[in-house]
Amino acid sequence: MTDTARPTRLERITTDAGAEVAVLTFDDGALNLFDRAMFDSLTADLDALTAAPPRAVLLRAEGRVVSGGVDVHLFDGLTEEQGAELWRTLFAEIIHQIEALPCPVVYSAHALTLTAAFEISLACDILLAAPKAKFGLVETVVGLTPSMGGPQRLAERAGSGRAREFVMTGDLYDAETMRSWGVVNAIHDDVDAAAKALVVRLADGPxxxxxxxxxxxxxxxxxxxxxxxxxxxxxxxxxxxxxxxxxxxxxxxxxxxxxxxxxxx
The missing domain is CATH 1.10.12 (Lyase 2-enoyl-coa Hydratase; Chain  A, domain 2)
Known part of the structure; x- marks a missing residue:
């Protein structure tokens, strides 16, 4: 299934051994910003994967960056209640739905991966990165803390002290640093090829x-x-x-x- 009119596309392919793999790609311009359309499109794809799970899933992106983060227009004018409801919805429809998929989920980060895109990667089972990839939770620039589960999932992988540093500074961290912290599982020169090979291997397994x-x-x-x-x-x-x-x-x-x-x- 493909739908190039949407900011995400979901494709199902079959391995040589006959197993089904799903590839979910973010593809919405130069920055792949997470606006309402991106979130809605991703939710629809995850609903489809939940209804008919494949044997493995790959999340990846096209373009110069994986994502420049969330479109800040999404936050403009929200009340406290609306802000809380936004996060409840994104947990239920995206983060928890990814984690509940009954198959391995691999994330491929080939370049800059900010805010929502990084938080989504932390909900996946395995995170692979290219050598030049960089990661950041930079919500402090708008007076916010990451609220799609990033701090707690980063703390789970890297420790609470690293998570505090990462979030509070709002700095960018390279792939090798993330690997040394236990956040990135492995670094590959051709991360897309490595990620696709891994999901095929996992799909052909039990x-x-x-x-x-x-x-x-x-x-x-x-x-x-x-x-x-x-x-x-x-x-x-x-x-x-x-x-x-x-x-x-x-x-x-x-x-x-x-x-x-x-x-x-």
Missing amino acids: TRAHAATKRIIEAWRSGGVAHADSITPDVSGALFGTEDLRGAVRSFLKVGPGKAHYTGR
């Missing part, structure tokens, strides 16, 4: 097991190790009812590792 991994880690995020331990037996136990596990075990016992074919769901 989708149900990947979804279980996400559920266990989410349980840890919300309730710590004890909570994650409490749900793991049921979440992991359910995998024994999947053809993914049954087929992989049979092929492992018959021909050794690396020969399994996964059917997903």
Whole structure:
């Protein structure tokens, strides 16, 4: 499915092994600004992915930058109640919806990635960057703090002290710094190619097991190790009812590792 008239486009492709991968691209002019049209288009794409999940998702952007951030016109004249409702909506329709997808989600950052675009990347499972990519949460320039989950997800990956520094200074940080902090998973010269190769690899793997991994880690995020331990037996136990596990075990016992074919769901 493609729709070039919108600021985002969603394409579904099939790997050589027959698995479906979704590629969601931000493509709205030189800066890929997050205005109401961009948010609405992204929400529609995420609704489609939630209704019919693929086996892996790639978020990427066209253009000179990944995004110059949010169009500040979006904030002009909002009351306190309207501001709070804006953030509730963006959490529900974008951030939490990305995190709830039952498959791996990879983000490719090839260049400057500001505010909403960076916060969205932090909701993804894996973040890859080009060497020249830079990241920033620069909301302080308009007297705001990042409010789509960026500070807390940055703190989860880099520590609370780094998150405070990152947000309060409003500075730009390069890809290597983000990698050393544990925010960026890896740096690649051709990050788009590397990201596409990774999503194909993940899509060709055991989708149900990947979804279980996400559920266990989410349980840890919300309730710590004890909570994650409490749900793991049921979440992991359910995998024994999947053809993914049954087929992989049979092929492992018959021909050794690396020969399994996964059917997903």
